Amino acid sequence: DDVAEMRDMLRNARRIVGFTGAGISTECGVPDFRSPGSPWLKFPPIEFGEFVSSPAARQEAWRRKFAMDDIYGHAKPGRGHRALAHLVSVGRMSAIITQNIDNLHQASGVAPSRIIELHGNGAYARCLDCGLRHELADIRARFEATGEPPVCASCGGIVKTATISFGQAMPEREMLRAQAVAMDCDVFLVVGSSLVVHPAATLPLIARQSGARLVILNRDPTPLDEAASLVVNADIGDALEPLAQLN
Ligand code: OAD
Numbered sequence: 001d002d003v004a005e006m007r008d009m010l011r012n013a014r015r016i017v018g019f020t021g022a023g024i025s026t027e028c029g030v031p032d033f034r035s036p037g038s039p040w041l042k043f044p045p046i047e048f049g050e051f052v053s054s055p056a057a058r059q060e061a062w063r064r065k066f067a068m069d070d071i072y073g074h075a076k077p078g079r080g081h082r083a084l085a086h087l088v089s090v091g092r093m094s095a096i097i098t099q100n101i102d103n104l105h106q107a108s109g110v111a112p113s114r115i116i117e118l119h120g121n122g123a124y125a126r127c128l129d130c131g132l133r134h135e136l137a138d139i140r141a142r143f144e145a146t147g148e149p150p151v152c153a154s155c156g157g158i159v160k161t162a163t164i165s166f167g168q169a170m171p172e173r174e175m176l177r178a179q180a181v182a183m184d185c186d187v188f189l190v191v192g193s194s195l196v197v198h199p200a201a202t203l204p205l206i207a208r209q210s211g212a213r214l215v216i217l218n219r220d221p222t223p224l225d226e227a228a229s230l231v232v233n234a235d236i237g238d239a240l241e242p243l244a245q246l247n
């Protein structure tokens with residue numbers, strides 16, 4: 001079947017690049033964006049322009065962030081994360097490009113140098129002006145005491161989670177690295193992404209144009225299914241778990 005074919009392809013590959021979306025984390029209790037029942041469908045995301053121009057939007061964004069962290073912030077890596085971490089550790093997977101901000105690839109023990117965070121990381125915050133890193137615990141304590149959205153202690157600038165919002169520029173270094181690894185693999189493995197958000201979703205096509213086989217492991221169909229060598233509509237944890245034994 002498809003799952004067996006995927007495992008064979010991965011066993012025979014020399015250099016795999018993983019490309020992950022929210023679907024790899026659903027078994028960890030972190031909801032994805034577009035599946036039925038997702039909390040993200042209930043309220044539209046606060047876009048970057050709004051965040052920057054409106055203190056009320058910033059306050060709402062931080063309120064949501066801390067509420068979400070209370071519910072999902074204790075998630076642990078799942079079978080998909082562990083399988084990919086194993087493939088990296090045995091030298092079969094050269095990099096994991098992730099759209100996720102949940103920090104679970106990092107928590108699964110993958111060296112930070114092997115992880116490309118396309119949409120940033122939700123585990124800390126940064127000043128939009130001077131780039132200074134701020135810790136969430138500090139921001140939260142002050143937010144809860146004053147009700148005011150945080151400003152940078154160093155320059156007075158606006159502080160935002162270190163994630164990329166709609167309307168915000170993609171991180172340049174990460175995009176360049178992602179393009180480079182996509183052009184240098186023989187299998188490009190998509191795991192748990194609807195592949196509708198660009199420019200992230202152009203990376204599978206870059207890999208394909210550079211000669212890689214494109215494998216898409218996702219429960220639901222994606223717009224890139226027709227470009228893929230293999231589409232596997234299966235549960236991620238079930239499908240990837242056996243790969244954690246591969247050497
Ligand atoms: P989506 O929610 O769009 O897609 C997740 C995909 O994972 C869906 O197509 C599901 O079918 C699949 N899925 C969920 N659980 C699964 C499981 N256990 N086994 C197999 N498949 C499963 O999430 P992303 O593609 O990651 O961007 O979303 C892309 C971007 O849109 C995010 O990075 C975020 C969002 O808005 C920003 O915030 C900038």
Ligand code: ZN
Pocket residue numbers: 127128129130131132152153154155156157
């Ligand atoms: Zn600053």
